[in-house]
Amino acid sequence: MADVKIEMKTAAYVCSGCGLGDKLDVGQLARIAQKEGKMALVRQHDFLCNSEGVQMIRDDIENEAVTHICIAACSRRAKTEAFNFPSVAMTRANLREGVIWVVAEGAAHDEVRQEMADDYVRMGCAELKKSRMPEGNPNHTQLKNLLVVGGGISGLTAAFEAAETGYEVILVEKQAQLGGWAGKLWKRAPYKTPYAEPQETGVAALAARVSAHPLITVHLNSTIAETAGAPGRFAVKLAQESGSITEVAVGAIVQATGFTTYDIAKLPELGGGLAHVVDQAGLEALAMAANGGVMKRADGREVKSVVFLQCAGQRDDSGQHLPYCSGHCCATSIKQAMYFKDANPDVNAVVVYDDLRVPGMGEDFYRSAQHKGVIFAKGKASSVTTESNGLKVNYKDLILDSGATIQADLVVLATGQVPSSGVDVILWDKLTKEADGGSIEAKQQKSELKSISILNLTYRQGPDVPKLKYGFADSHFICFPYETQRTGIYTAGPVRRPMDIMQATEDATGAALKAIQAAENASLGRAAHPRAGDLSYPIVRLEGCTQCKRCTVECPFGAIDEDERRFPVFNEQRCRRCGTCMGACPVRVISFENYSVDTVGNQIKAIEIPDEFSEKPRVLILACENDAYPALDMAGLSRIVYSAFVRIIPVRCLGSVNTIWITDALNSGYDGVMMMGCKKGDEYQCHFVKGSELAGYRMSKIGDTLTGMGLEPERVSSFEVAITDNAKVAGFINDYVAQLVEMGPSPMKGFG
Amino acid sequence: MTASIATSQTILVVGGGIGGMTAALEAAECGKQVILVERNATLGGRTALLYRYFPKMCHPTCGMEINLRRLKGNRNVRVMTMTEVLEVSGVRGDYTVKLKLSPRYVNANCTACGECAKAVETEIDNPYEYNLAKTRAAYLPHNMAYPMHYVLDPSIIGTADAEKARAACKYDAIELDMQEEIVEIKAGAIVWATGWKPYDAAKIQPYGYDRFANVITSVEFERFANPHGPTGGKLLRPSDGKEAKNIAFIQCAGSRDENHLRHCSRICCMASLKQTHYVREAYGDDAKSTIYYIDIRVIDRLEDFYLKVQQDPTVSFIKSKVAKIVEDKAGNPVLHGVDTEGYHRYATTHDLVVLAVGMEPETRGIKLPDDMLLDSSGFIEGSNLPAGVEGIYGAGAATSPLDVNRSVQSATAAALRAIQVVHKTSTVEGVR
Amino acid sequence: MSELNQKAVAKYENNFLREVEERVEDGEWVKMCMQCGVCAGSCPLGNAWEHSPQKLFRMIMAGKREEVLTSDAMWMCTSCYSCIVRCPRKLPITHIMHGLAHYSHRLELAPKGQxxxxxxxxxxxxxxxxxxxxxxxxxxxxxxxxxxxxxxxxxxxxxxxxxxxxxxxxxxxxxxxxxxxxxxxxxxxxxxxxxxxxxxxxxxxxx
Incomplete structure (x- = not known):
């Protein structure tokens, strides 16, 4: 590891405000920082976060050439405006939320309270000595242009909005013309007051503006043959229909590859396949042909009666069709029923629905259709059959609770959107393993799969953006709808989740921003969400690597590839800085400047372990910094008391926990280890996707090691802690400590 | 604070809820200068007061923690709480905005140690608990408050209580002579993310929200479910503190109703489905939730969640707009109406009624810039200026009744539009 | 069948909704119903009739002419206006009920001795x-x-x-x-x- 350029000078600042001075012997803390922590400079202050205290620290940085500071005061989550020293490495010893606010009041607890504080100061100093100022990924990139894949309304919007912000865009569309599905619509649903009439789609005008934009280059009849690289340096091969390849380099990617319609041939019971039974797209084609005049069927006969069947092949719980709702179809049928009514009010137009889903101002559009005489029947269609020159729709009228039939010249099935999201990378991964094991079949399946890939990423973890449920390449996070699992690649529009034009337009605009942001961040060597702006990055000591591939397999963001010798190739710009690779590495060659096996390991080893006769167990808590650590902090804020025998270390993600920390802790005489992370499973809450799941998996393997050490497996325990669990977490701690007391001291004590 | 802190390159974001925070952070992480103003004492808005999100049942404060960390680590955003926009003048690329800063009576010295709250005796209704609980008149809005500073309720200023608070503070953080301030700032573009408010349920006369203790709103129910809320997370009914196991959820309370709100508020179906989980979580198989609805509007992938709730034997669905609620002698609300699927009359007794109240834009009652275009419900539809001249953009629930996910989507889009304005302004002026 | 009724059947064929729109007082509002049922639940005489207003409206839209015009439901209306006040679509339900009663009377379809x-x-x-x-x-x-x-x-x-x-x-x-x-x-x-x-x-x- 390259050493720091300037000489390291450490300083510790011990605050006695907020009652710290009353409850603790701060003099002793200062002495510990100096003697044990080996801090070059130690100062005390009775109100460290006020302007005077902050100035004192600034002066030291300025005049004393201090490069590393440990602030022994409140939580790292508190007073961040005051303790903002961007030019130095900093650690925070949490004496307030972590000690005096959570340890029971009274002189009886003075001793354990002080011991806890002493240890946190030791830990702060120990961490500091192994920390370095993150300098940012030195592999800076320059590219800030965007690639937009897909020339439908989402892609056009993303391209146009990005270009209007001053960024160059390359737009790729596999068809011969721009516009996508929206371009094939006669009209679209309204999205402005009075929400009463179908509107011009505006797609042609937008396509024209995109084509004419000086910052946009359009490639029609083109697909992506290969995408390599990372944010800020994607190298993309565009394949023309003719077979010629164009190579382009881009900073970030918006994937707006839209959807296909669910095949109505799969719905024979609803007349799919019969003449004059069309899907909504088919109806748009008829409307285009009618050009505002009376609506005619494919056989040229004027339509006098039309029935729309909602949720056709959607909201299906039988497992045969789409289980989800495509959201737009109710408004689309309303709009299409208006095509008929507007041309000829005498047409009988009936919409058979289960729940009429027109949220927001869509309610006015519904009213407008009713006003025009469109009939809405709450019901469930059972069959559509041919009858003389028309069709007969059988359905159950749910209001009248009786069977009913309607004669119709035309039936429209409101089928759903099926995302065009390419290869399922989980299947890909499975096939890769089988192919590596020699399966020829798997190899063949892989190459077939590759033909449907959209991005053809050269990533170790597969050629497309991972899909969530039902094939949508969506974000898993409610607060962060754009977070795919591939950094710098943002999905927009119906490929992400079913949506209408209005939402797709909004979505694409947001995705354009995220792509711009990713390119900007990469150019500055910074992380993207959720550790936006983090300048630390994974550093690997390849000479120690055993090519075990755990890091390349477990990285939740596909950031790590493998070279031909199977060594990991880190693509820092794809990295989100969660540390999962660091946690995975059995030989501990991966680290961050300010977060490493050593920064944490050193803290673990820094504390003083009382002997086995003291009746003072020591419990290490590794807490997810996003949920568990704030919950512990807020326990302090609410003055919820928990055992003073615990020592808490925040971790970026439980996925970053290296088992060496656990074995080190137990070897040095800790009585137990608590791992606190987010909820796992289908509704996981980990913002690094599978941190707690990985931790759980790794810990399940640690049992043998513990037995080998002569320890009970219960000495390492995992807990799911949500951010609101501040009372619960105290209960977890107290119960666990009680359990350990029962179990008796660790036999490892004294050998550490 | 002076006018010099902002320039025509600054993006002003009005409203510090999830929409405003998102717009501000997304713009700032693109390298733009942002001022984020919030009327209340803390960021977080209404989402910070929710217990869980649908459909993941995760906690809003989790995302808020991430957003606050983004904010703390980003020097491009300047946050001004207790600040309202009084007036906007000027044109795209060159707005002058008059802001009113209300006194917090607590300065940045505050360490959130809580000594002032101990000293003060006056109690006030806690607005961050929808007034369901009391708090001391020196208080921290909530555990996730940002800035993490206490606030003094104006009602105690000039009283002995205020003096006690000041005396209790060891850090000179309490300034009782703090005055309201009016400042002017410059901004190139404005994102208007003023969010929503729950419809006033008392206006729905037949439901008796103002007369019956055991008729509450969905936002209040969120507080009841929250372990930090007024009941410590227990679902107890207000009249007698009895466990509310048999709960009715009434959909479209105010929404889809021309006597109240014309629009469908979009989120309420999912919110009630989510809240049935709270009931089940609290009482297991003894729970009983009944949803009275017109249409269940859970679009796109959220359908999953609906399916799951339908499979829960403790939850039943009745297609009916409840006609009226009366109270029996034991204080139980009795719902009257007709199940329209086949026509069945009911008079059903529940322990508690939760009204899934509609979302009303907060635009009403705020003086908006002249060029903003509102729809018939008061949501921001856009600008009445021609395209290319507008510089003020709606974001989040101020533009439509949106859930958090879509609010963030909307706010991210609005941030880009605002960036376009300052980009174009800078290109023209050659600032870049 | 009365002559008026015969003529009406001939004129409107199967389009009963159209017939109601043209011939029943405020009949043009019927199609605006969204089947929430608040009228049905609000009617103080709810127990006395077979078809609630909302159900009658659905029957009209479903073309159930005979059943609607021979129903005695609309004759039960006492004009308390609860339904009108609460209808989220502001349908003049009371008036429509009277209109339907009047129309069925004119066609001599209304229940005898009602x-x-x-x-x-x-x-x-x-x-x-x-x-x-x-x-x-x-x-x-x-x-x-x-x-x-x-x-x-x-x-x-x-x-x-x-x-x-x-x-x-x-x-x-x-x-x-x-x-x-x-x-x-x-x-x-x-x-x-x-x-x-x-x-x-x-x-x-x-x-």
Whole structure:
């Protein structure tokens, strides 16, 4: 590891405000920082976060050439405006939320309270000595242009909005013309007051503006043959229909590859396949042909009666069709029923629905259709059959609770959107393993799969953006709808989740921003969400690597590839800085400047372990910094008391926990280890996707090691802690400590 | 604070809820200068007061923690709480905005140690608990408050209580002579993310929200479910503190109703489905939730969640707009109406009624810039200026009744539009 | 089948909604119903009828002409206006109910002997005769509408109230002979005939 350029000078600042001075012997803390922590400079202050205290620290940085500071005061989550020293490495010893606010009041607890504080100061100093100022990924990139894949309304919007912000865009569309599905619509649903009439789609005008934009280059009849690289340096091969390849380099990617319609041939019971039974797209084609005049069927006969069947092949719980709702179809049928009514009010137009889903101002559009005489029947269609020159729709009228039939010249099935999201990378991964094991079949399946890939990423973890449920390449996070699992690649529009034009337009605009942001961040060597702006990055000591591939397999963001010798190739710009690779590495060659096996390991080893006769167990808590650590902090804020025998270390993600920390802790005489992370499973809450799941998996393997050490497996325990669990977490701690007391001291004590 | 802190390159974001925070952070992480103003004492808005999100049942404060960390680590955003926009003048690329800063009576010295709250005796209704609980008149809005500073309720200023608070503070953080301030700032573009408010349920006369203790709103129910809320997370009914196991959820309370709100508020179906989980979580198989609805509007992938709730034997669905609620002698609300699927009359007794109240834009009652275009419900539809001249953009629930996910989507889009304005302004002026 | 009814069937074929829109007072509102059922639940006479307003509206849209026009539900309406006040779509439900009752009466489809209908018929006959309602004759006609024996029973049961009304000078027994009339009964009847002509034209009974 390259050493720091300037000489390291450490300083510790011990605050006695907020009652710290009353409850603790701060003099002793200062002495510990100096003697044990080996801090070059130690100062005390009775109100460290006020302007005077902050100035004192600034002066030291300025005049004393201090490069590393440990602030022994409140939580790292508190007073961040005051303790903002961007030019130095900093650690925070949490004496307030972590000690005096959570340890029971009274002189009886003075001793354990002080011991806890002493240890946190030791830990702060120990961490500091192994920390370095993150300098940012030195592999800076320059590219800030965007690639937009897909020339439908989402892609056009993303391209146009990005270009209007001053960024160059390359737009790729596999068809011969721009516009996508929206371009094939006669009209679209309204999205402005009075929400009463179908509107011009505006797609042609937008396509024209995109084509004419000086910052946009359009490639029609083109697909992506290969995408390599990372944010800020994607190298993309565009394949023309003719077979010629164009190579382009881009900073970030918006994937707006839209959807296909669910095949109505799969719905024979609803007349799919019969003449004059069309899907909504088919109806748009008829409307285009009618050009505002009376609506005619494919056989040229004027339509006098039309029935729309909602949720056709959607909201299906039988497992045969789409289980989800495509959201737009109710408004689309309303709009299409208006095509008929507007041309000829005498047409009988009936919409058979289960729940009429027109949220927001869509309610006015519904009213407008009713006003025009469109009939809405709450019901469930059972069959559509041919009858003389028309069709007969059988359905159950749910209001009248009786069977009913309607004669119709035309039936429209409101089928759903099926995302065009390419290869399922989980299947890909499975096939890769089988192919590596020699399966020829798997190899063949892989190459077939590759033909449907959209991005053809050269990533170790597969050629497309991972899909969530039902094939949508969506974000898993409610607060962060754009977070795919591939950094710098943002999905927009119906490929992400079913949506209408209005939402797709909004979505694409947001995705354009995220792509711009990713390119900007990469150019500055910074992380993207959720550790936006983090300048630390994974550093690997390849000479120690055993090519075990755990890091390349477990990285939740596909950031790590493998070279031909199977060594990991880190693509820092794809990295989100969660540390999962660091946690995975059995030989501990991966680290961050300010977060490493050593920064944490050193803290673990820094504390003083009382002997086995003291009746003072020591419990290490590794807490997810996003949920568990704030919950512990807020326990302090609410003055919820928990055992003073615990020592808490925040971790970026439980996925970053290296088992060496656990074995080190137990070897040095800790009585137990608590791992606190987010909820796992289908509704996981980990913002690094599978941190707690990985931790759980790794810990399940640690049992043998513990037995080998002569320890009970219960000495390492995992807990799911949500951010609101501040009372619960105290209960977890107290119960666990009680359990350990029962179990008796660790036999490892004294050998550490 | 002076006018010099902002320039025509600054993006002003009005409203510090999830929409405003998102717009501000997304713009700032693109390298733009942002001022984020919030009327209340803390960021977080209404989402910070929710217990869980649908459909993941995760906690809003989790995302808020991430957003606050983004904010703390980003020097491009300047946050001004207790600040309202009084007036906007000027044109795209060159707005002058008059802001009113209300006194917090607590300065940045505050360490959130809580000594002032101990000293003060006056109690006030806690607005961050929808007034369901009391708090001391020196208080921290909530555990996730940002800035993490206490606030003094104006009602105690000039009283002995205020003096006690000041005396209790060891850090000179309490300034009782703090005055309201009016400042002017410059901004190139404005994102208007003023969010929503729950419809006033008392206006729905037949439901008796103002007369019956055991008729509450969905936002209040969120507080009841929250372990930090007024009941410590227990679902107890207000009249007698009895466990509310048999709960009715009434959909479209105010929404889809021309006597109240014309629009469908979009989120309420999912919110009630989510809240049935709270009931089940609290009482297991003894729970009983009944949803009275017109249409269940859970679009796109959220359908999953609906399916799951339908499979829960403790939850039943009745297609009916409840006609009226009366109270029996034991204080139980009795719902009257007709199940329209086949026509069945009911008079059903529940322990508690939760009204899934509609979302009303907060635009009403705020003086908006002249060029903003509102729809018939008061949501921001856009600008009445021609395209290319507008510089003020709606974001989040101020533009439509949106859930958090879509609010963030909307706010991210609005941030880009605002960036376009300052980009174009800078290109023209050659600032870049 | 009455002639008016036959003509209506011929004119509207299977489009009952159109028929209601054109011929029933406020009938054009029926299609705006969204089946929430708040009217059904709000009606104080809800237990007394077979079809709720919202259900009638759905039946109209489903073309259930016979069932709607022979229903007695709309005859139960007492004009309390609860449904109108609460209807989220602001449908003038009370008016539509009366409109439907009136229309079914005109087509002679309304249930025979339906008490409200009979009461209205007696009221109307009483009114048009003199231009004023003769309360005594009206009451007697109502009491005796179901036969002589029932009439006597009704009379006896109302005896006390009748005497009270006489004492309070609210009822004049002398009205039994003739009773007082309007000054220009011919004019009134002409006026009513004109009104009917306008109404018939408006509702499409005549061209």
């Amino acid at each position: 008490p409200t209908r009979e009461l209205a018929r007696i009221f109307w006959q009483n009114l048009v005769k003199t231009g004023r309602v003769n309360e005594l004759k009206f009451s007697l006609a109502v009491y005796f509408k179901d036969g002589f024996v029932q009439g006597i029973k009704n009379l006896l049961s109302m005896q006390g109230i009748a005497l009270g009304l006489v004492k309070a000078r609210r009822l004049n027994p002398m009205e039994i002979i003739g009773g007082h009339k309007c000054r220009d009964i011919g004019g009134i009847q002409k006026m009513l005939a004109k009104a009917r002509e306008i109404e018939d034209r408006r509702q499409g009974f005549t061209s």
